[in-house]
Amino acid sequence: MGVKRVIRKAAKLVLSSSPEKHVTVTVAQVAAGSLLSGRRVVVTGGGRGLGLAMAERFASEGASVCISGRSEEVLKGSCAKIGSAASYVVADVREVERAGWFLDECAQRLGGEADSLVANAGVSLHEGRFSNVTPEGFDAQFDTNVRGAYFLVQEFLRRRLRMAEPSGNVLVVTSETGEQAYDTPYGMTKAAMDSFVRAASRRVYRATDGALRVNAVAPGVTLSDMTAEYADASDGNLYRDCASGRLFLPEEVAEVALFLLSDASKCVSGEVIHTNAGNHIKAFWDGADDE
Numbered sequence: 001m002g003v004k005r006v007i008r009k010a011a012k013l014v015l016s017s018s019p020e021k022h023v024t025v026t027v028a029q030v031a032a033g034s035l036l037s038g039r040r041v042v043v044t045g046g047g048r049g050l051g052l053a054m055a056e057r058f059a060s061e062g063a064s065v066c067i068s069g070r071s072e073e074v075l076k077g078s079c080a081k082i083g084s085a086a087s088y089v090v091a092d093v094r095e096v097e098r099a100g101w102f103l104d105e106c107a108q109r110l111g112g113e114a115d116s117l118v119a120n121a122g123v124s125l126h127e128g129r130f131s132n133v134t135p136e137g138f139d140a141q142f143d144t145n146v147r148g149a150y151f152l153v154q155e156f157l158r159r160r161l162r163m164a165e166p167s168g169n170v171l172v173v174t175s176e177t178g179e180q181a182y183d184t185p186y187g188m189t190k191a192a193m194d195s196f197v198r199a200a201s202r203r204v205y206r207a208t209d210g211a212l213r214v215n216a217v218a219p220g221v222t223l224s225d226m227t228a229e230y231a232d233a234s235d236g237n238l239y240r241d242c243a244s245g246r247l248f249l250p251e252e253v254a255e256v257a258l259f260l261l262s263d264a265s266k267c268v269s270g271e272v273i274h275t276n277a278g279n280h281i282k283a284f285w286d287g288a289d290d291e
């Protein structure tokens with residue numbers, strides 16, 4: 001250690017009157033095929049779309065997954081598709097007073113408390129014109145996308161923090177619209193959750209020595225029931241006239257979600273990772289040909 005460093009350390013010690021803290025980390029080497037081995041993951045809205053793609057991918061990497069939604073028929077069919085690692089709970093995320101009940105039910109099916117929660121359930125009303133937005137539509141989107149997700153994450157983190165050695169992951173599915181102006185009030189709901197992800201991470205990451213992480217994945221326009229009205233790639237053509245030049249697939253989002261739940265992303269928390277190839281990034285030449 002250089003002389004300057006020793007002096008700096010000694011000065012710091014005297015000034016703070018407490019010894020320097022030590023933080024160590026083990027870099028995780030993860031093996032494909034078992035990235036989530038032994039993990040228990042809850043995916044809200046896991047019966048279809050992005051949620052189903054994520055649940056399938058997590059199961060393929062060794063996790064037990066419990067998916068939720070409001071239609072038992074859909075959930076049953078999706079569990080059959082995912083295989084024996086999957087179970088389901090019929091639950092409406094808007095019933096925030098039942099968040100504890102919901103996580104208990106998931107724990108029963110998973111054979112223990114979930115270590116990871118993917119708050120994916122969401123709705124978009126695509127009102128188009130700003131003047132079309134109604135108080136009812138506004139409330140419907142905030143009730144599901146913000147209120148429902150917020151209180152479920154709160155209950156999940158509360159439970160994890162009660163453990164002797166808290167650990168785990170929260171992943172909130174937000175949207176590129178949180179950073180854009182084209183879809184309101186839907187985009188507002190997603191911007192609110194981006195903010196919550198940062199706030200929640202700051203409250204739990206350090207308190208758990210980095211064992212409990214909170215992140216968001218923010219997709220661009222991705223093929224699902226939600227976008228079926230205006231995003232069609234039935235001929236395999238993913239072209240879209242936007243900054244990134246294309247639509248995205250649920251499976252692409254699932255890969256990023258997998259990374260964020262895995263130990264390979266130990267140094268990532270409080271982040272909003274866009275899965276839109278930079279579509280939210282604006283440049284002065286937008287509208288002109290790219291160079």
Ligand SMILES: NC(=O)c1ccc[n+]([C@@H]2O[C@H](COP(=O)([O-])OP(=O)(O)OC[C@H]3O[C@@H](n4cnc5c(N)ncnc54)[C@H](OP(=O)(O)O)[C@@H]3O)[C@@H](O)[C@H]2O)c1
Binds near residue numbers: 046174218221
């Ligand atoms: N597709 C995109 O382009 C895109 C882009 C950015 C972000 N996202 C976000 O990604 C997430 C998934 O969207 P998606 O495209 O997969 O949409 P989707 O195909 O319409 O699926 C939405 C899922 O959420 C569930 N859900 C809705 N309201 C619920 C409620 N009150 N309680 C419980 N579950 C509920 C639905 O299940 P039930 O209806 O059976 O209850 C369904 O499983 C959403 O948060 C969405 O905002 C999507």
